[in-house]
Structures are given as structure tokens and as C-alpha cells.
Amino acid sequence: MKSGKYDSVNLLRQTVLPVFLILLLGACGDDYREKLSARGGHARPVELVLNEDGRPIPSVLAQQQELHRDNGQEPQTLDPHLAEGLPAAHILRDLFEGLTAESPDGRIIPGAAIRWNISRDGKTYTFYLRRDALWSNGDPVTADDFVYGLRRSADPVTASKYAQVLLPVENAPEVLSGDLPPSELGVTAMDEFTLQISMRDPTPYFLSLLSHSSTYPVHRASAEEHGSAFSRPGNLVSNGAYVLSEWVIRSRIELVKNKNYWDADNVILEKVNYYPFQDQSTALKRFRAGKLHWTSEVPNNQFKWLQKHYPDELVISPWLGSYYFGFNLEREPFIENLGLRMALMLALDRDLLTEKVTQFGELPSFALVPPGIRDYVSPVPEWAQWSQAERETEARRLYGMAGYSEENPLRFEIRYTAGENNKKMALAASSLWKQVLGVQATLLNEENKVFLQNREQRILTQVFQAGWISDYADAYSFLNLFRSGHGRNDFGYSNDLYDALLNEVAAERIPSIRRRLMFETERLLLADVPFVPLYTYVTRRMVNPRLVGWESNVMDHHYSKHMFFLNAAPDEATALNEADQVIDTVTSAANYLQENVVPGAGDEAVLIETNPGPDPTGDDSEAVTPLQEPDPDLQMEENEPEVQVEDLSPDGETEVVTTEEDSIE
Amino acid sequence: MIQDSGMARHILWRLLGLIPTLLMLITVAFFLMRVAPGGPFDSEMLVPADIKANLNAKYHMDESLPQQYFRYLSQVAVFDFGPSIQYKDWTVNELIGQGMRVSLTIGLAAMVLAFFFGTFLGITAALRQNTRADYSLMGVAMLGISIPNFVIAPILMLLLAVYAGWLPAGGWDWSIASMVLPVVTLSLPVTAYIARLTRGSMIEVMHSNFIRSARAKGLPESLIIRRHALRPALLPVISFLGPATAGMISGSVIIERIFSIPGLGSYFVQGALNRDYTLVMGIVIFYGVLIILLNFLVDLIYAWLNPKVRYDERS
Numbered sequence: 001m002k003s004g005k006y007d008s009v010n011l012l013r014q015t016v017l018p019v020f021l022i023l024l025l026g027a028c029g030d031d032y033r034e035k036l037s038a039r040g041g042h043a044r045p046v047e048l049v050l051n052e053d054g055r056p057i058p059s060v061l062a063q064q065q066e067l068h069r070d071n072g073q074e075p076q077t078l079d080p081h082l083a084e085g086l087p088a089a090h091i092l093r094d095l096f097e098g099l100t101a102e103s104p105d106g107r108i109i110p111g112a113a114i115r116w117n118i119s120r121d122g123k124t125y126t127f128y129l130r131r132d133a134l135w136s137n138g139d140p141v142t143a144d145d146f147v148y149g150l151r152r153s154a155d156p157v158t159a160s161k162y163a164q165v166l167l168p169v170e171n172a173p174e175v176l177s178g179d180l181p182p183s184e185l186g187v188t189a190m191d192e193f194t195l196q197i198s199m200r201d202p203t204p205y206f207l208s209l210l211s212h213s214s215t216y217p218v219h220r221a222s223a224e225e226h227g228s229a230f231s232r233p234g235n236l237v238s239n240g241a242y243v244l245s246e247w248v249i250r251s252r253i254e255l256v257k258n259k260n261y262w263d264a265d266n267v268i269l270e271k272v273n274y275y276p277f278q279d280q281s282t283a284l285k286r287f288r289a290g291k292l293h294w295t296s297e298v299p300n301n302q303f304k305w306l307q308k309h310y311p312d313e314l315v316i317s318p319w320l321g322s323y324y325f326g327f328n329l330e331r332e333p334f335i336e337n338l339g340l341r342m343a344l345m346l347a348l349d350r351d352l353l354t355e356k357v358t359q360f361g362e363l364p365s366f367a368l369v370p371p372g373i374r375d376y377v378s379p380v381p382e383w384a385q386w387s388q389a390e391r392e393t394e395a396r397r398l399y400g401m402a403g404y405s406e407e408n409p410l411r412f413e414i415r416y417t418a419g420e421n422n423k424k425m426a427l428a429a430s431s432l433w434k435q436v437l438g439v440q441a442t443l444l445n446e447e448n449k450v451f452l453q454n455r456e457q458r459i460l461t462q463v464f465q466a467g468w469i470s471d472y473a474d475a476y477s478f479l480n481l482f483r484s485g486h487g488r489n490d491f492g493y494s495n496d497l498y499d500a501l502l503n504e505v506a507a508e509r510i511p512s513i514r515r516r517l518m519f520e521t522e523r524l525l526l527a528d529v530p531f532v533p534l535y536t537y538v539t540r541r542m543v544n545p546r547l548v549g550w551e552s553n554v555m556d557h558h559y560s561k562h563m564f565f566l567n568a569a570p571d572e573a574t575a576l577n578e579a580d581q582v583i584d585t586v587t588s589a590a591n592y593l594q595e596n597v598v599p600g601a602g603d604e605a606v607l608i609e610t611n612p613g614p615d616p617t618g619d620d621s622e623a624v625t626p627l628q629e630p631d632p633d634l635q636m637e638e639n640e641p642e643v644q645v646e647d648l649s650p651d652g653e654t655e656v657v658t659t660e661e662d663s664i665e
Numbered sequence: 666m667i668q669d670s671g672m673a674r675h676i677l678w679r680l681l682g683l684i685p686t687l688l689m690l691i692t693v694a695f696f697l698m699r700v701a702p703g704g705p706f707d708s709e710m711l712v713p714a715d716i717k718a719n720l721n722a723k724y725h726m727d728e729s730l731p732q733q734y735f736r737y738l739s740q741v742a743v744f745d746f747g748p749s750i751q752y753k754d755w756t757v758n759e760l761i762g763q764g765m766r767v768s769l770t771i772g773l774a775a776m777v778l779a780f781f782f783g784t785f786l787g788i789t790a791a792l793r794q795n796t797r798a799d800y801s802l803m804g805v806a807m808l809g810i811s812i813p814n815f816v817i818a819p820i821l822m823l824l825l826a827v828y829a830g831w832l833p834a835g836g837w838d839w840s841i842a843s844m845v846l847p848v849v850t851l852s853l854p855v856t857a858y859i860a861r862l863t864r865g866s867m868i869e870v871m872h873s874n875f876i877r878s879a880r881a882k883g884l885p886e887s888l889i890i891r892r893h894a895l896r897p898a899l900l901p902v903i904s905f906l907g908p909a910t911a912g913m914i915s916g917s918v919i920i921e922r923i924f925s926i927p928g929l930g931s932y933f934v935q936g937a938l939n940r941d942y943t944l945v946m947g948i949v950i951f952y953g954v955l956i957i958l959l960n961f962l963v964d965l966i967y968a969w970l971n972p973k974v975r976y977d978e979r980s
Contacts, residue, residue: 077753084710159723161712177715231754249755249763250927251837275836277925281819285834289827449703449940467709487711 056268062546062565066271069560070283072296074250074276078231080216081153081160086296086556089213091274094255094560095238096216099127099146099195100207104562106473106553108207112141112217112239113195122202122509129193134260135219136243143189145239149217150197151175151182162214165471168206170198202509205474211557212471241267241561250276255560268549268564284542287313293544293565300420303359306542313542316361317552321469321537322370322478323362325414325429327530328461330492333410340410341529343398344463346383346391347436348429354535357428358421362535368482368522369475370536372554375515376475379523392436399437411440416465417451425534426465455490466490469537473555475518476505482525493530679961687953691741694949695734698942705750705940724750724943737946746947751939757947764929765951767837768921771844771928772914775852776906783856784902787863788890791898794868803864809857818850818923835925847924851917855909859902867898896970903970907963911956 075088080096083089101111113127133141154163154175166172170186186198199206209215218230219237226235236244241263242255253274257267275292277283283295284302298306298314306314327334327341334341350364363371367378383391404410414430416422423445430441441463446454454460468488470477480486483502484494501521508514539556549563706712706720721727725736740747746757790802825846826834833843870876871894879889918930929948936944 074752076751079753082753084708156715156719156722159716159719161706161710161716161720163716164711164713167713173715176713176719178719228748228754248838248927249752249760250931275925277835278931279835279922279925282822282835282923282925285819285822285827286836289830289834291834291836448938449701449707452707452709453702487713488709 056564060566061268062567065269065565066273067269067294067547067560067563067565068273068275068292069294070277070286070292070296071253071274072276072283073278075253075274078236078244078247078253079228080213080218081149081158081162083213084161087274087276090558091253091255092213092216093211093557094240094242094272095236095244096213096240097133098212098216099129099210101211102553102555102557102559104549104551104553104559106551106555106557108211111211112146116207122204123199125197125199125206126190127195127197129195130262131193132262133239134262135237135239136258136260137219137222137237138260139219139221139237140192141217141239142192143195144192145217145220146195147187147189148220150187150215151185152218152223153214154185155182160214162212165209165212165214168199168201168203168209170200172200201506204509204511204514205472205476208472208474241559242272263561267561269560272560287542287544292542293547295542298540298542310542312545314540315543315552316538316540317556318363318370318372318554319469319537319539319556320370320372320473320554321467322365322368323425323465323467323534323537324365324368325532325534326455326461326464326466326491327532328458328464328490328492329494329530330458331462333412334462337402338529339398340402340404341532343395343402343437344433344439345529345532346395346398347439348432348532348534349388350534351388352432353425353428357424358535360538360540362538365533365535367526367533368531369478369518370554372536373473373475375511376518378475379519379526381526395436399439404437404439406438409438409440411442412462413442413444414463414465415444415446415451415454415461417446417448422465429534456487458490458492461490464490466531467537475522476502479505479518479521479525482530491530493525493528495524495528498524498528683954683957686957687950690953691738691946691950692734694946695737696730698937698940698945699730701940703940705942707940724748741950746950747943749941749944751936751941751944757943760932760944761929761947761951764927764932767926768914768917768928768930771847771851771917771920771926772910774844774848775855775913776910778848779852779855779859779909780902780906782852783859784863784899786856786860787865788867788895788898790860791864791867791871792890799864803861806857806860809853810861814850814854815919815923817853818846818920821846821850822923835923837924837926847917847920847926850924851913851920855913858909859905862902862905863898866901867894870894870898873897900967900971903963903967906966907960908956911952911959914955915952 069090071087071090073085073087075083075091076085077083077088078091078095080092083092097111099111099113099116100108103109112129112133114130115128117126118124119126127143127146129141129143129146131140135141135145150166150169152158153160154166154169154172156176156178163172163176166185167176171180171184172186174180175182175185186200188196188198190196203209217239219239222235222237223230226232229235231244233244233247238244238258239261241258241261243258244253245256246252246254255272255274257270258264261267275283277286277292277296280295280297280299283292283297284299286292287295329335350366354362354364366381366384369376369378371378383394386394399410402410414426416426423443426443430439430443433439433441451464455464455466468478468481479502481488482491482493482498483489484496484499498521501517501524505514505517505521508517539552544565546566546568547563548566550558704726705724706717712720718727725733728736737747744758746761749755749757749760752760786802786806790799793799822834825832832846833840837843876889876894879893880886915930915933917926917928918934920926921928921930929951932944933948933952935941936948
């Protein structure tokens with residue numbers, strides 16, 4: 001890989017966060033580690049002087065702890081089981097707490113469940129709930145609330161789009177199709193604070209799915225009383241760090257601290273306001289006027305200006321999503337024509353595309369699965385090591401072998417949908433193809449739903465723009481897109497060996513074997529070239545430098561409960577020990593790499609109990625122990641070597657970002 | 666007396682005329698929406714078939730199209746526009762009710778502003794026809810018409826909100842401050858248009874015979890303008906007001922977006938893009954009724970201003 005590739009990212013040194021660096025390093029090797037340490041790095045999670053309770057000392061905290069956060073769009077609903085899309089997910093993370101939660105850097109940590117056991121075969125999860133967790137109206141949060149919530153989520157009457165998150169659970173497909181009643185879902189309350197979930201397959205990423213809103217508990221009494229209006233202010237009873245206090249449609253959603261939250265003492269932001277600013281430049285103006293602390297995006301064309309004038313505010317970090325062009329393998333000229341597809345793949349200069357077209361430090365991509373997934377590194381195709389000139393020579397050779405030439409150029413259509421970047425990418429790719437190979441590509445812009453339909457039908461499409469941002473940090477989410485007959489397999493890709501490998505991945509529970517299987521699966525896919533990888537998405541936003549406590553993470557999940565305002569910008573507050581911090585960052589990045597990212601580093605060890613954490617009530621563990629004894633399985637497991645279950649990063653919305661949310665300009 | 670009953674009959678007749686017009690509007694809009702490719706539940710996210718079936722069942726989209734159509738008509742008959750498919754926590758009635766308050770406030774405020782400023786500027790220019798004042802006023806008006814909203818709005822916002830900090834940079838909280846910029850921006854092109862319209866008709870009226878008679882009678886110029894010239898000069902402006910007001914209330918999509926105002930316009934566009942059938946239908950009907958009523962109102966004002974138009978039976 002070329003140097004300079006990540007310069008635009010690195011230039012943002014003030015805003016680059018350790019996790020981000022680590023992930024980059026994990027994906028890119030020593031080269032970049034050196035580069036980063038040379039440049040130094042200033043991490044936003046500032047080292048603070050903490051008092052005995054683990055809180056920052058009051059003198060560094062700002063008087064006013066009220067966050068104004070741009071959310072990009074109005075959430076479609078605040079019913080956790082009906083919610084879809086990022087805006088709702090951001091708010092729901094503040095309002096509710098699932099069985100698991102996420103740390104600021106995106107690791108899975110205990111949420112409403114204080115610890116859990118996973119059976120030897122990976123198919124039974126037992127969750128021990130916090131005994132001190134309360135709903136915002138003071139009721140205790142019990143296992144029954146989770147059973148009710150999960151059943152409600154899977155119930156066909158609820159008609160939740162995201163109920164598919166529950167598909168790995170025992171009987172879930174039958175419940176969703178209405179063949180079994182919701183009560184048959186494999187979820188049982190063993191006692192008031194113990195919940196058991198049975199799975200159909202070992203699903204190593206299941207813990208990260210449990211921080212997804214479609215698995216949140218719902219307060220039964222209020223849900224049944226208010227029906228579809230239960231998620232309105234005044235009606236909504238929630239168990240998270242915040243409660244909904246006001247909702248002015250498409251103007252503002254105001255959350256205030258939940259006094260009954262079990263960890264309320266450590267929640268510093270008193271109030272969080274979410275605004276649906278659809279227009280990115282309006283949000284930016286409001287940010288510049290000091291009325292917003294956090295924007296959901298920044299305008300596409302202002303990177304250089306922002307970088308110059310707001311270096312401390314502009315935050316860019318990798319996102320767990322890939323952007324690519326797909327081939328329709330069921331239509332000429334791409335049926336069976338591997339050489340031709342390879343030629344098109346090689347001809348595109350990804351460095352150029354990311355530096356000149358997308359411009360926000362997107363990472364050039366040579367594979368399907370984006371970097372940033374723990375325990376997984378994508379295979380690097382051989383040609384990725386070549387120089388661009390070598391790639392182009394090979395591309396021309398393959399192009400000629402496929403029977404095309406200057407006199408007889410290849411012609412096809414590139415379909416794309418609304419969104420500034422989509423258009424620019426299609427334009428740039430077509431002109432590169434023309435320049436390198438002489439290809440005559442026609443651009444076709446289609447309205448989003450028309451575009452999606454055409455892609456799905458695979459009758460009209462030839463080359464189309466596509467992207468995937470994963471629900472959960474697991475490579476399987478990406479690889480599964482190419483399974484024969486998968487609903488989003490718009491490529492018409494079908495390979496029996498590939499499908500067989502995917503099935504093996506789904507059934508495998510030993511991480512090292514599973515990872516090797518996925519690696520092979522992806523390598524097979526890349527060799528077949530059903531798509532042209534282009535780049536990895538980044539999130540880009542403006543954040544007030546006084547707002548700290550959050551970190552960039554690939555899932556882009558940020559809980560308001562972790563954030564707070566400092567009196568002064570962190571630069572001023574920590575100017576003295578900045579040098580130490582840089583060293584810390586780099587050292588810990590290296591350690592982290594060895595422990596977590598580098599393949600083969602100690603992942604064969606198995607921990608059955610994941611991340612128990614201290615029990616706030618003290619007597620909890622004693623209360624739980626007797627429960628375990630009658631169960632010989634559980635007993636046995638504790639001595640077994642094991643599966644590392646805790647390390648899966650959080651989930652997100654399966655949502656797709658090929659289109660900008662709306663296109664009225 | 667006879668005239669009054671003629672008027673009442675006319676009003677009743679016009680109101681009854683609403684029903685077939687709306688029925689046609691609903692029918693065309695309903696089927697056009699369904700003809701558009703894709704549906705409300707199509708997204709890049711994969712939705713398994715079973716889940717899609719559940720969704721379709723929930724919104725009665727598993728029924729045949731005629732069935733859905735008549736179900737919808739029977740709902741509309743009792744003013745129930747159903748739940749929004751996109752904004753699941755709200756009914757279309759609630760969304761329209763909320764958006765309407767905002768859109769009407771902005772639209773009417775901008776219209777009033779445009780009407781008074783526009784006529785004032787137009788008359789001023791007309792009375793100084795072909796002077797420097799006239800040319801500069803009309804030059805500015807021409808600029809106002811030709812510079813689009815989406816250019817003026819960000820500039821005003823940058824100057825008055827970001828640099829000066831006098832006004833909020835977008836957002837809506839029902840405070841006067843949050844209304845100033847959107848209302849002014851929205852009214853600018855219409856003000857300019859009304860000014861040109863008024864100037865033209867004012868000049869024409871000032872050259873007509875009855876004004877010459879009034880002058881010959883020795884009436885003071887100010888009285889001539891107020892009593893004799895103004896009413897006929899405003900007639901073309903009044904007939905422009907109906908569609909302009911409807912346009913301002915419904916067509917402020919860009920303004921709404923730039924200033925992030927929760928009005929109806931963006932529901933319309935978003936709803937169509939998302940194939941939120943119920944929301945789009947509700948707004949189509951609302952706009953239909955609004956436009957018909959506004960045109961009707963303008964006709965009435967027109968008749969009151971122009972003695973040549975009367976809705977009585979004898980004419």
C-alpha cells in the first residue's frame with residue numbers, strides 16, 4: 001500500500017482517537033504504526049483527576065451540563081422494537097439499556113445483565129440481571145421485562161423490521177412467520193433476575209446484538225396501557241440513563257437524566273437535546289454559532305476549509321461499512337467473464353478516488369470486510385501490493401484478452417442513486433475506466449426506491465453502486481450478502497463452495513477456526529470478483545472540544561451517559577502532560593494489537609464467564625451461585641477451555657448508506 | 666336581498682364543487698403513488714419475506730388495490746388519514762396538524778409582509794415612473810425575483826446568525842427570533858413580484874380616463890390615489906394572491922430544509938421519497954382543500970373590490 005494514503009486522516013491528529021488508530025494499525029501493519037508514532041496522536045479521552053467515587057473532580061466540570069446534538073433526521077419512532085435507522089438508534093441508546101451495553105470505545109460490557117454464562121455448545125445463554133436496576137417510574141427491571149420485550153419484538157403483530165436480529169434465537173423464525181405463538185420464543189425467565197436464551201446456532205456475535213434496540217426490554221404495564229402512543233413523552237417508561245421529557249416533532253427531542261437509573265451518580269450530562277437538522281450546512285452554521293455541540297455529518301465539499309479553521313472540532317473516524325460497485329453476474333457482459341471483471345477491478349486507482357473524490361480520509365479498500373472488526377483481518381489480494389501502473393498494465397492485458405479494444409470498446413451502464421458522493425464516485429470511476437481501458441460507461445442516476453428495485457430484480461443492472469454498514473461487528477454480516485439466494489445478493493453471485501463455507505462459519509464456535517473459515521470465504525469471494533471494492537466509510541462530524549468522555553469507535557455508537565463538558569478545552573486542561581499521553585497512546589495501541597487484533601494471539605483460551613465486573617449490591621453473587629449448582633452443564637463449563645465471547649464489538653443498524661437520506665437540494 | 670341569496674348560493678355551490686374535485690385528486694394521487702416503483706418497506710436493509718408480510722398486513726397492504734382504495738375513501742370520509750407509515754408514533758392527522766400550524770404561520774406572515782411591502786414599493790415606483798427611484802426599486806425587485814431562496818437564505822443566515830449572532834441559525838421554537846429569517850427569505854421574491862405587478866397596473870390606472878376626470882375635478886393627488894386609483898390597481902395583485910399564498914404555504918420546502926423548520930413541505934417530499942402512502946395522501950388532500958379555498962376567498966375579495974364582478978342571479 002502506498003504511503004500518503006492515510007495522510008488526510010493523520011493530518012487530523014488532534015481528532016484521531018486511540019481506538020481508531022489501533023484499528024487502522026490492526027488492518028495495515030507496521031508501516032502505519034511507525035507513521036502514527038512519528039506523528040504523535042492526541043486522544044480525546046482526556047486523563048482527568050478523579051475523586052474517590054471515580055468521578056471527575058467538580059472543578060474541571062463545566063457548570064452547564066446540557067448537550068445539544070444534531071441527529072440528522074427525525075427518528076421514525078422511539079418504540080425500540082419498531083425503530084430503524086441511525087437517528088432513532090442514537091436516542092434509544094440513551095433511553096434504554098439492553099442486556100449488554102458498550103463502553104466508549106465500543107467493547108461489549110455488562111448492561112442490564114451484570115454477568116452471563118454461555119453453555120459449552122454455545123447455544124444457551126444465561127444472564128444474571130442487576131438487582132438494583134429500576135425503570136424510570138421506580139419499578140424494578142426484571143427478567144420478565146426482557147421476556148416480554150423479546151417476545152413483543154418477535155411478535156408478528158408488532159411487525160418489527162429489525163426482529164430479524166432475533167433470528168438466531170430458538171423458534172424465532174417460526175414465531176416471526178406466525179407458525180408458533182410468541183410465547184414459544186426461546187427466552188425464559190428462570191427467576192426474577194435470571195434470564196435464559198436458547199439459540200438455534202452458536203452465534204458468536206450474539207452479545208453484541210443484545211445492545212441493539214430490538215432486544216431492549218419494554219415496561220409492560222405502560223406499553224399495554226398506551227398502545228402505539230407508548231413512546232411519547234409522559235408515557236414512555238425507560239430503563240436507561242435518560243428519560244424522554246419533550247418531543248416537538250421534527251424540532252427537538254429532549255431527554256433528561258433518569259434519577260432512577262442504577263448508575264445515575266455517574267451520569268454527568270443533565271440534559272440531552274437531539275435536533276433533526278437535515279441540512280448539513282445549517283447544522284454546521286448552528287455549530288459555528290455555538291448552538292450545537294455535535295453534528296451528525298459535515299457538508300461534503302468543505303473538508304479543506306474545516307480542516308484549516310476547525311482542526312480541533314472536526315472528527316473523522318472509520319466506520320464499519322464498505323462502499324463498492326457491484327456487477328450483475330446474470331447479465332452481459334459480466335456473465336462468466338472473470339478476466340473482464342478483474343480488469344475493471346484493477347483499473348481503478350483507489351488512492352486517487354479517496355483522496356480526490358471522497359476526500360474525507362476514507363480508506364482505500366481491496367476487500368469486502370472493512371477493518372475494525374476484532375479478531376478478523378481480511379485477506380489482501382496479491383494485486384493490492386502492486387503499484388497502480390502494474391495494475392493498469394495487467395488490466396489492459398485482461399481487457400484485451402476478453403476481446404475488447406479501442407475499436408471495440410466495452411459498453412455498460414453504471415447505476416447509482418441520490419447522494420453527492422455516489423454521483424462523484426460513478427463519474428470518477430467511469431472516467432478512470434475510460435482513461436485506462438477505453439471503456440464507454442454510461443451513468444444512470446435513479447431515485448432510491450427505483451434503484452433498489454432494479455438492483456434486486458437484476459434485469460436492467462450491469463454495474464451498480466452499493467454499500468453495506470453492518471449491524472454488528474462481525475465479518476459474517478458482510479460475507480453473508482453473497483450467499484446464493486440472499487435477499488440482498490443483488491450480484492446474482494452463486495457459488496456452492498462459498499455457500500458451504502458460510503454454513504460452516506455459522507456453525508463454528510471456536511474463534512480461531514471460525515476466523516480462518518471466514519478468511520478463506522472472503523478470499524474465495526475476492527477471487528471471483530463479483531464486486532469492485534472501493535473504500536471504507538468514515539464518520540465525520542463536528543464536536544465541541546469541551547465535550548469529552550466519548551471515543552471514536554467503528555460502530556459509531558456513543559452513549560450520552562459517558563459524556564460531559566469540561567470547563568476548558570482539553571488542550572488547555574491537559575497541555576502539561578500531553579507528551580506522556582502520546583506515549584501512552586502509542587504503547588497501549590501496540591499492546592492492544594498484540595492482545596486482540598494480531599491473529600493467533602491467545603484466542604484459544606476460553607472464558608465462560610464474561611466480564612463479571614464488581615457487583616454493586618454485594619450479595620448478588622451469593623444469591624446466584626446456588627442457582628448454578630443444580631445445573632451440571634454449567635458446573636462443567638467453568639473448567640473448560642473456552643471461547644472468547646466478550647470481545648465482539650457492538651452492533652449497529654444494518655443500514656445502508658449508499659444514499660444520503662434525502663436529496664432535496 | 667336578492668343579491669345576498671345569490672351570494673349564499675354561489676358559496677354553497679363552490680363548496681359542493683370541492684367534493685368531485687377532491688375525489689378526483691384522491692383517486693389520481695392514490696394510484697400514482699402505487700404505480701411508483703418500490704414500497705414503504707423497501708430499503709437497503711434486508712427484510713425477510715415473513716417480516717415483510719407482517720408489515721404489509723399491518724398496513725392492509727396485503728389487500729387488493731381496489732379494496733385498499735375504498736378502505737381509504739371510507740377513512741377519509743370521516744377525516745381519518747390513518748397512521749403514518751414512516752413516523753410510526755404519530756397519525757397523519759397529528760403530523761399534518763402540527764406541520765400546518767408552522768407552515769400557515771410562516772406562509773401567512775410572509776404573505777402579509779410581501780403584500781404590504783410589495784404594494785407600497787410598487788406604488789412608490791409607479792408614482793415616480795421613469796425616475797432614478799423607479800429604476801433602482803425595480804432593479805432591486807428584479808434581483809429579488811431572480812436570486813433563488815437557497816442562495817439568499819444561507820447568506821442571511823451566515824451574516825445575521827453566525828457572524829452577528831442576532832438571530833438563531835435555523836431551528837424552530839415558536840419564538841419571533843426563529844421566524845424572522847425564514848419569513849423574510851420566503852417573502853422576498855413574492856414582495857418583488859407584487860411590487861412589479863402593482864407598479865404596472867398602477868401606471869395603467871393612472872393613465873385611465875376616470876383618473877383624468879378626477880384630476881379635472883380638481884381633487885388633490887393623494888385623494889385620487891387613495892380613493893380612485895388604489896382599488897382598481899390592486900385587482901391583478903389580488904388575483905395573484907390566491908395561488909401565491911397557497912404556493913407559500915405548500916412550497917416552502919427549500920426554506921424549511923435550510924432553516925430546519927418542521928413545516929408541511931418537507932413531509933410532502935420526504936413522504937413521497939419514502940413511499941409513505943398515508944402521509945402523502947393526507948398532504949395532497951390538505952393542499953387540495955387549501956388551494957381551492959384560497960382561490961375561492963380571492964374570488965370573493967375580487968368581487969368586493971371590483972364592482973364589475975357580482976355573483977347575483979341577474980347578471
